[in-house]
Amino acid sequence: MAKRKSPSDNKFLPYGHQWIDKADIRAVDKILKGDWVTQGPKVTEFEKALARLCKTKYAVAVANGTAALHAACFAAGIKPGDEVITTPITFAASANCVLYCGGKPVFADIRPDTWNIDSEEIKKKITSKTKAIIAVDFAGQPVELKKINQIARQNKLAVIEDAAHALGAEYKGKPIGGLADMAVFSFHPVKQITTGEGGMITTNNREYYEKLLLFRTHGITRDRKKMLRDDGPWYYEMQALGYNYRLTDFQCALGLSQLKRLRGFLTRRRAIVAAYNQAFSRVEEITIPYEKPEVKSAWHLYVIRLKLERLTTTRRKIFEALRERNIGVNLHYVPVYYHPYYQRLGYTRGACPQAEAYYEEAITLPLFPRMTKAEVNYVINTVTDTVNRYRE
Numbered sequence: 001m002a003k004r005k006s007p008s009d010n011k012f013l014p015y016g017h018q019w020i021d022k023a024d025i026r027a028v029d030k031i032l033k034g035d036w037v038t039q040g041p042k043v044t045e046f047e048k049a050l051a052r053l054c055k056t057k058y059a060v061a062v063a064n065g066t067a068a069l070h071a072a073c074f075a076a077g078i079k080p081g082d083e084v085i086t087t088p089i090t091f092a093a094s095a096n097c098v099l100y101c102g103g104k105p106v107f108a109d110i111r112p113d114t115w116n117i118d119s120e121e122i123k124k125k126i127t128s129k130t131k132a133i134i135a136v137d138f139a140g141q142p143v144e145l146k147k148i149n150q151i152a153r154q155n156k157l158a159v160i161e162d163a164a165h166a167l168g169a170e171y172k173g174k175p176i177g178g179l180a181d182m183a184v185f186s187f188h189p190v191k192q193i194t195t196g197e198g199g200m201i202t203t204n205n206r207e208y209y210e211k212l213l214l215f216r217t218h219g220i221t222r223d224r225k226k227m228l229r230d231d232g233p234w235y236y237e238m239q240a241l242g243y244n245y246r247l248t249d250f251q252c253a254l255g256l257s258q259l260k261r262l263r264g265f266l267t268r269r270r271a272i273v274a275a276y277n278q279a280f281s282r283v284e285e286i287t288i289p290y291e292k293p294e295v296k297s298a299w300h301l302y303v304i305r306l307k308l309e310r311l312t313t314t315r316r317k318i319f320e321a322l323r324e325r326n327i328g329v330n331l332h333y334v335p336v337y338y339h340p341y342y343q344r345l346g347y348t349r350g351a352c353p354q355a356e357a358y359y360e361e362a363i364t365l366p367l368f369p370r371m372t373k374a375e376v377n378y379v380i381n382t383v384t385d386t387v388n389r390y391r392e
């Protein structure tokens with residue numbers, strides 16, 4: 001393994017990065033030399049491994065996390081006219097999947113402490129058209145599942161947990177994945193483990209499971225027991241409008257190999273977070289992320305908020321100064337409804353004041369398992385120096 005250069009060698013430090021080792025490469029190589037390159041036995045093996053980790057009955061592997069969200073909305077029966085409540089502080093895909101099904105995303109504001117969707121705000125947004133809640137485990141911290149599930153039960157809504165940030169996270173000692181009607185994961189390279197592109201839906205509900213399988217392969221079934229007719233041995237049946245959302249066998253081989261390393265990845269993320277928290281809690285102008293005592297975050301992102309009233313400059317200036325010093329700071333996220341596409345659909349600013357205030361102050365710092373100690377210290381020193389320079 002080539003050693004990463006330190007940032008002083010003018011190497012740009014991204015906010016997230018995969019870690020693929022020789023064992024991962026060997027696992028993929030082996031599959032490429034075999035008979036299955038599209039969906040094959042490794043897909044089933046990867047699904048079983050993820051279901052075991054999440055303690056769920058079922059898991060369905062799909063092409064990416066966005067496809068997983070789309071499939072979950074399909075399984076939940078989202079159709080034109082339906083409303084689905086989600087958070088504005090997420091990747092656009094968490095809301096786009098509702099639009100794919102002809103539904104309407106409704107944004108509920110975030111909590112000021114965890115920056116996750118606020119269950120009290122969810123209640124205010126429920127109408128006779130509401131069908132589901134897409135709750136996002138922002139930065140890897142599980143949402144308030146107990147309250148959200150309760151609201152859903154009272155109002156007959158489905159809960160889809162967008163756990164794209166949260167593989168390996170825990171809620172009250174239980175793994176994320178089986179605590180909502182469906183949970184959705186992404187294996188994009190910046191997430192906890194990668195398959196290149198890749199996604200998964202976990203569920204304990206057989207009806208959802210079967211719909212997900214159908215949706216992944218054009219809405220086609222080859223299961224005789226499920227067919228309405230039987231024209232002969234050649235016959236297969238398209239029963240719904242599905243897509244080709246399959247994941248390949250060699251990607252699942254990579255996923256299986258990466259999954260073996262998940263514990264280590266999470267431990268490393270947590271150690272970096274501890275170092276950041278210790279350093280930045282001493283900087284008056286910075287708010288560090290808050291982790292609720294009843295959860296264990298998977299720490300996908302490390303986001304700080306600047307106390308702008310204590311600074312003589314703007315967030316943009318600090319962001320630019322950090323980029324100039326090769327720190328790949330980022331911003332997660334632009335509130336979804338700020339995007340021109342959503343504005344054209346009629347969404348307006350001012351709808352979620354907590355989310356909008358968050359957006360003015362947030363900066364994502366680099367956080368990934370392969371960061372060296374020197375890189376972590378470089379981020380700590382550079383961020384502290386930069387903020388000190390603009391102290392009021």
Ligand SMILES: *Cc1c(COP(=O)(O)O)cnc(C)c1O
Pocket residue numbers: 064065066067090091093094136162164165186187188197198199
């Ligand atoms: C990454 C991500 C997705 C989409 O996953 P892809 O695999 O990139 O399609 C969905 N929701 C959230 C919150 C994400 O961070």
